[in-house]
Amino acid sequence: MAAPSAALFRFMVVLLGVTLLIEHSAEAVAFEFAFEFTNSAQGTSGGDRFDKEIGKGGALEIMNSSTKFIWKTFRQQSPASRKKVNTVSLIVESMNGIAYTNGDEIHFSAEYVADYTKDVKAEIRGVMYHEMTRVWQWDGHGNAPGGLIEGFADYVRLTAGLAPSHWVKPGSGDRWDHGYEVTAYFLQYCESIRPGFVAKMNAKLASGWDLGYFNALTGKSVDQLWKDYKAKYSSGT
Structure with missing residues (x-):
């Protein structure tokens, strides 16, 4: 069989790169939408605890892994079956309660993080899986x-x-x-x-x-x- 042409080889390399990015990047789904994280409570006990225990990288990882899990749970293998979302934003801020979702924005209470006495990493991940579902589910x-x-x-x-x-x-x-x-x-x-x-x-x-x-x-x-x-x-x- 003849060797692939230079143009075909370049296409194969690009395709492989895209595949690897989708499989391994913490922001793999960025081709379709983006994740954003803002900690508006830095300097408070809850905001600083969130940064220490989770941080921006951890927050983006949770948003990504929960999204994949939600799509798997809802059997939404194709983009056509999913809700169209351009950007999902997580905002840690000073507020009452635990967290809430407004459209494609998730607001997380810094006070709740500060006062939580058990495994705060597990709790934040659990709350985020709930709130990310609120972003992606149909209603x-x-x-x-x-x-x-x-x-x-x-x-x-x-x-x-x-x-x-x-x-x-x-x-x-x-x-x-x-x-x-x-x-x-x-x-x-x-x-x-x-x-x-x-x-x-x-x-x-x-x-x-x-x-x-x-x-x-x-x-x-x-x-x-x-x-x-x-x-x-x-x-x-």
Whole structure:
């Protein structure tokens, strides 16, 4: 077989370089969008602790690894199946609470970081997996229940092995759309009886919201699924 031409060789080298960058760079997905990090609380105990324990490099790594994990969880192998985002920004600042997401901006409380008494690195990573999910997930054009949306975010955190010890136990809660870990454990149950449920539900939420999605994906109403879920844990099975 003839040796490749110089032009073809250059193309092959460029292609290999792109492949390696995608596989190994902490900012591998920069071809499609960018990550930005700002610590507005430097000089405070929380801001300085964030810099010491995580830093800019660590923050960008968490944003990148969580994004890849979210895409894998939602089975979004192709860019066409994902939400279009140009820039994801993480801002550490002085504020109440823990963290919140506004569009493509994540705001993280420096006070929370300062006061956290357990493994702060693990907690920051766990919170970031939740908030990054809020960036990437579909929400039924804003019509899906807030508890379901927050439940999806905690489901990702749970599946990543980042659930904190203070979460309630599986089977807890009075309703399926309570949110956070209560709904996350319910979604985990739905996934266990219909593998692929979470990814398919998220995909449906790209076009809108209907309570009937539960029936369409599992053959059962959400009320029946919740009853079955509660029965599973009340019986100890």
